[in-house]
Amino acid sequence: MTKKTMTEAQFAETTKDLNVSPQTLEIAHGVLVLGKPQAHYAQELKLTAGAISQAVRRVWSAFQEQSAVPSGYERVTAILPAHQAFIVKKWEQAHKKNGILKMKMKTLANAIQKGGQGKTMTTCHLAFDGARRGLRVAVIDLDPQGNASYTLEAHACGLFASQMFDDSPDLVLSFFADRDNSGITLIHNDDRLANIEKLDLEDAATLLRTHVEALSQYFDVCLIDTPPFLSNVMASALLSADFVMSPVELEPYSLQGMEKMVAVIQNLREANPALQFLGMLPNRYNVKIPRHVENMAILREAYADLVMPFDIRQRDSIAEALGNQIPVWEIKKTAARDATKEICAMTQYVFEKMEVIQ
Ligand SMILES: Nc1ncnc2c1ncn2[C@@H]1O[C@H](COP(=O)(O)OP(=O)(O)OP(=O)(O)O)[C@@H](O)[C@H]1O
Numbered sequence: 001m002t003k004k005t006m007t008e009a010q011f012a013e014t015t016k017d018l019n020v021s022p023q024t025l026e027i028a029h030g031v032l033v034l035g036k037p038q039a040h041y042a043q044e045l046k047l048t049a050g051a052i053s054q055a056v057r058r059v060w061s062a063f064q065e066q067s068a069v070p071s072g073y074e075r076v077t078a079i080l081p082a083h084q085a086f087i088v089k090k091w092e093q094a095h096k097k098n099g100i101l102k103m104k105m106k107t108l109a110n111a112i113q114k115g116g117q118g119k120t121m122t123t124c125h126l127a128f129d130g131a132r133r134g135l136r137v138a139v140i141d142l143d144p145q146g147n148a149s150y151t152l153e154a155h156a157c158g159l160f161a162s163q164m165f166d167d168s169p170d171l172v173l174s175f176f177a178d179r180d181n182s183g184i185t186l187i188h189n190d191d192r193l194a195n196i197e198k199l200d201l202e203d204a205a206t207l208l209r210t211h212v213e214a215l216s217q218y219f220d221v222c223l224i225d226t227p228p229f230l231s232n233v234m235a236s237a238l239l240s241a242d243f244v245m246s247p248v249e250l251e252p253y254s255l256q257g258m259e260k261m262v263a264v265i266q267n268l269r270e271a272n273p274a275l276q277f278l279g280m281l282p283n284r285y286n287v288k289i290p291r292h293v294e295n296m297a298i299l300r301e302a303y304a305d306l307v308m309p310f311d312i313r314q315r316d317s318i319a320e321a322l323g324n325q326i327p328v329w330e331i332k333k334t335a336a337r338d339a340t341k342e343i344c345a346m347t348q349y350v351f352e353k354m355e356v357i358q
Pocket residue numbers: 114115116117118119120121122143145147226227228283284285312313314315316317318319320322323
């Protein structure tokens with residue numbers, strides 16, 4: 001039989017929450033860490049050999065329980081930046097609590113019934129930022145225009161967005177179970193998305209929701225980019241999501257689109273009460289245009305807390321970055337610095353509200 005031994009660190013970790021007497025700790029420490037014979041304690045403490053071995057067994061079995069690694073899991077030790085360590089610790093807490101090595105995936109849809117507001121810009125930057133924070137990010141491009149699929153092309157996984165409406169129970173499992181899902185994983189737009197409009201909304205939403213739920217085994221965050229019109233795909237996205245946000249320009253037509261969107265979100269919350277509106281994101285704001293300044297005041301007055309407490313200005317570097325398939329912080333120009341600050345304030349705010357970061 002091999003001798004039972006533990007290091008000081010293992011002993012401290014094992015016994016920190018263990019409800020045992022100081023004498024049990026003293027005996028177990030002496031035998032398991034210092035290597036003293038059990039007979040030494042029997043003599044010194046005038047206890048029976050059975051009592052000594054019971055004290056040692058109590059700590060040893062707690063240690064073995066803690067060290068057990070279930071099949072399919074691996075123990076790793078790594079030095080990480082604090083923000084990444086936070087995520088890994090959350091996985092471990094969730095694992096200890098539920099027996100599952102992850103926290104529950106959070107799903108966010110970007111939606112507004114008006115084109116060109118910044119839905120895709122926001123989706124892509126959240127994906128880039130999530131990935132650099134160490135999150136496993138799935139992006140579903142439900143917009144037939146495929147702009148997010150263009151910008152995130154390098155991360156395409158081979159699965160197409162219309163397949164997320166297929167009646168195929170093992171689709172997600174067969175695709176992601178044996179794959180490295182770290183970083184960004186793009187579920188690319190495709191022409192078959194048009195067929196979804198022929199389905200009943202309820203059927204379409206049920207299919208998408210089922211596949212999105214299955215994704216939660218493999219990802220921390222799921223981002224859904226939607227088309228700029230009310231449709232089965234947009235409604236299904238909102239019925240499958242935990243959160244929705246709406247970028248909006250400070251132009252009259254955009255504000256009308258926002259009004260419609262708020263009504264749609266309120267309606268869909270009856271069918272998906274879990275859906276939380278993270279708010280409107282004022283985008284492409286130009287303080288030199290009096291119309292923008294006036295509309296910003298109108299928006300904040302009309303919707304108060306529903307408007308995010310910051311804005312993103314009209315910045316060429318943002319459009320340039322998306323065209324170059326990179327995040328704005330990779331544009332090496334002084335002009336990109338302010339854009340980077342604004343975008344990062346947005347991603348920090350959104351991930352905090354989604355409770356995927358501290
Ligand atoms: N703050 C910004 N400054 C400059 N350009 C921006 C900004 N936000 C977005 N853009 C650019 O504006 C255009 C529209 O943005 P985006 O594609 O994100 O909007 P959208 O809401 O997804 O539009 P659609 O509904 O047509 O898909 C894009 O070319 C994008 O690069």
